[in-house]
Amino acid sequence: MATERTLSIVKPDGVANGHIGHMISIFEAAGLTIKAAKLVRLTKAQAEGFYAEHAGRGFFGELVEFMTSGPVVLMCLEGENAIAKNRELMGATDPAQAAEGTIRKLYAESKGRNTAHGSDSPASAERELKYFFSEAFELVG
Ligand code: ADP
Ligand code: MG
Numbered sequence: 623m624a625t626e627r628t629l630s631i632v633k634p635d636g637v638a639n640g641h642i643g644h645m646i647s648i649f650e651a652a653g654l655t656i657k658a659a660k661l662v663r664l665t666k667a668q669a670e671g672f673y674a675e676h677a678g679r680g681f682f683g684e685l686v687e688f689m690t691s692g693p694v695v696l697m698c699l700e701g702e703n704a705i706a707k708n709r710e711l712m713g714a715t716d717p718a719q720a721a722e723g724t725i726r727k728l729y730a731e732s733k734g735r736n737t738a739h740g741s742d743s744p745a746s747a748e749r750e751l752k753y754f755f756s757e758a759f760e761l762v763g
Contacts, residue, residue, distance in 0.1 A: 626704040627657060629750035631739035634692035637661070641729050642695055645738065648711055648725060649699055658698040658760045664690050672753055684734055696754045698761055705747050708740040 630649065632642050646656065664672070669689040676682050699708055713724025717736060720727035730736035741747035755761050 623703045625700065625702060626744065626747065627698055627700045627751060628705045628708050628741045628747045629739070629754065630697040630699050630708055632695035632697075633735070633737050633739060634688060634694055635731065635735045636725075636729060636737040637693050637695060639729065641725075641737065645725055646697075649697075649708070652701075652707055652711055654699040654701040654704055654707060656697055657700045657762050658755050659695060660760070661693050661695050663693045666690055672750070681734060688734055698751055698755060705741055705744060709742065712738040712740050 630645075632645055636642065636645060649656070666686060669686045670677070673682070673685055673689070676685065701707065711725060713720030713726035713730075715726075715736060716733040717726045717730035718733075720730070725738045726736050730738075741750050751761070
């Protein structure tokens with residue numbers, strides 16, 4: 623296993639419902655380290671660009687509207703197998719399918735409003751971290 627970095631997002635429902643602290647605790651308890659973090663309100667263009675792979679899907683408009691509906695927390699998580707580990711801690715996209723104890727099982731309302739984002743591969747982690755963080759000034763160590 624290799625040390626990896628991945629992008630985590632506390633989505634607008636997670637921030638609005640007061641779950642930032644618990645989500646960070648879940649990541650830290652699993653051995654992941656926060657290498658960068660910021661709370662921001664995404665613009666429509668930023669959300670559309672971030673989710674570009676889903677442009678044209680039926681839920682795209684709803685997704686962009688949701689992701690711009692309130693502030694989000696963007697984080698770089700680092701650790702052994704961080705990409706898969708974060709996905710495991712989040713649980714399945716649809717909370718109805720998510721395993722007990724996962725973030726989405728605990729907090730997500732629906733497949734759309736599902737509280738957490740995590741990069742799904744090394745290539746997306748690299749793209750997504752570059753999309754939101756500057757290597758020189760924002761990523762620690
Ligand atoms: P994941 O976030 O688990 O990687 P996807 O990459 O498939 O899932 O989808 C990105 C995001 O788009 C999901 O987390 C969810 O917020 C939204 N989404 C996906 N599928 C649907 C759907 N069928 N209806 C509404 N929103 C959806
Ligand atoms: Mg995805």
